[in-house]
Amino acid sequence: MTRKTITPGRPVRGSTTGRPIMALLDLLGRRWSLRALWELRDGPLTFRSLQERCGDISPTVLNRRLQELRDAALIDHGDGGYGYTAHGRELAEHLARLDAWSGRWARDALR
Amino acid sequence: MTRKTITPGRPVRGSTTGRPIMALLDLLGRRWSLRALWELRDGPLTFRSLQERCGDISPTVLNRRLQELRDAALIDHGDGGYGYTAHGRELAEHLARLDAWSGRWARDALR
DNA sequence: ATGAACGCTACTCATTAAGTAGCAGTTAAA
DNA sequence: TTTAACTGCTACTTAATGAGTAGCGTTCAT
Numbered sequence: 001m002t003r004k005t006i007t008p009g010r011p012v013r014g015s016t017t018g019r020p021i022m023a024l025l026d027l028l029g030r031r032w033s034l035r036a037l038w039e040l041r042d043g044p045l046t047f048r049s050l051q052e053r054c055g056d057i058s059p060t061v062l063n064r065r066l067q068e069l070r071d072a073a074l075i076d077h078g079d080g081g082y083g084y085t086a087h088g089r090e091l092a093e094h095l096a097r098l099d100a101w102s103g104r105w106a107r108d109a110l111r
Numbered sequence: 112m113t114r115k116t117i118t119p120g121r122p123v124r125g126s127t128t129g130r131p132i133m134a135l136l137d138l139l140g141r142r143w144s145l146r147a148l149w150e151l152r153d154g155p156l157t158f159r160s161l162q163e164r165c166g167d168i169s170p171t172v173l174n175r176r177l178q179e180l181r182d183a184a185l186i187d188h189g190d191g192g193y194g195y196t197a198h199g200r201e202l203a204e205h206l207a208r209l210d211a212w213s214g215r216w217a218r219d220a221l222r
Numbered sequence: 223a224t225g226a227a228c229g230c231t232a233c234t235c236a237t238t239a240a241g242t243a244g245c246a247g248t249t250a251a252a
Numbered sequence: 253t254t255t256a257a258c259t260g261c262t263a264c265t266t267a268a269t270g271a272g273t274a275g276c277g278t279t280c281a282t
Contacts, residue, residue: 020217025145073220106131109184
């Protein structure tokens with residue numbers, strides 16, 4: 001099996017430069033990637049409970065995303081299920097800041 | 112025409128809570144959303160040059176993403192083409208921080 | 223009036239995700 | 253020692269989304 005792994009340093013959808021940010025935007029721009037990362041914020045989750053928290057996302061896709069995130073060393077699968085790696089935790093902090101920001105965005109950007 | 116607009120306060124793919132972060136993750140998790148926002152970082156771009164910078168993405172999809180981002184008040188279309196709104200600029204700052212972070216991630220997360 | 227740029231829209235075809243079923247492995251209790 | 257409930261998946265079919273290409277109706281400068 002040849003997996004479509006996202007690896008910084010290698011070309012990526014719509015970019016041949018291999019700049020890390022491109023790899024990252026490609027990875028996170030896939031359906032459910034961001035959401036899955038977000039749902040792990042309070043600690044590891046099993047495959048099935050993560051699936052449930054993502055609104056009963058199809059296991060096919062969830063599994064694909066999890067493999068990609070694992071290949072990217074953002075999550076791993078250990079005791080308690082899927083959880084952040086050290087780098088994943090750093091990325092999650094960025095998401096937490098986005099969460100705070102999104103409140104303001106929601107309050108006054110629309111209407 | 113009924114557009115699939117992402118609006119904080121309204122339910123979204125895989126979530127019925129309407130939390131702003133859910134709307135945001137859904138919006139940004141669509142293909143080319145993040146990339147398009149990223150490519151506007153140095154100033155407004157025309158539809159066609161934005162398309163070019165995204166690796167000749169199909170105009171159909173680009174247009175859809177741009178409409179969504181416009182509806183979300185993250186970009187607008189004025190002199191010089193598509194550019195950030197005030198909120199869009201704030202979001203872009205988050206992306207800039209991700210860019211900085213991704214360098215470290217690339218350096219020591221893989222191999 | 224011609225050409226070049228603009229922002230699109232309309233198609234067809236390919237890829238991706240959704241949705242549902244179920245399997246093989248582990249654990250723990252009866 | 254089978255039963256039950258969990259685990260992480262995989263295999264399918266169908267639906268939705270994106271890719272790819274052509275070209276239209278503007279505006280602008282020549």
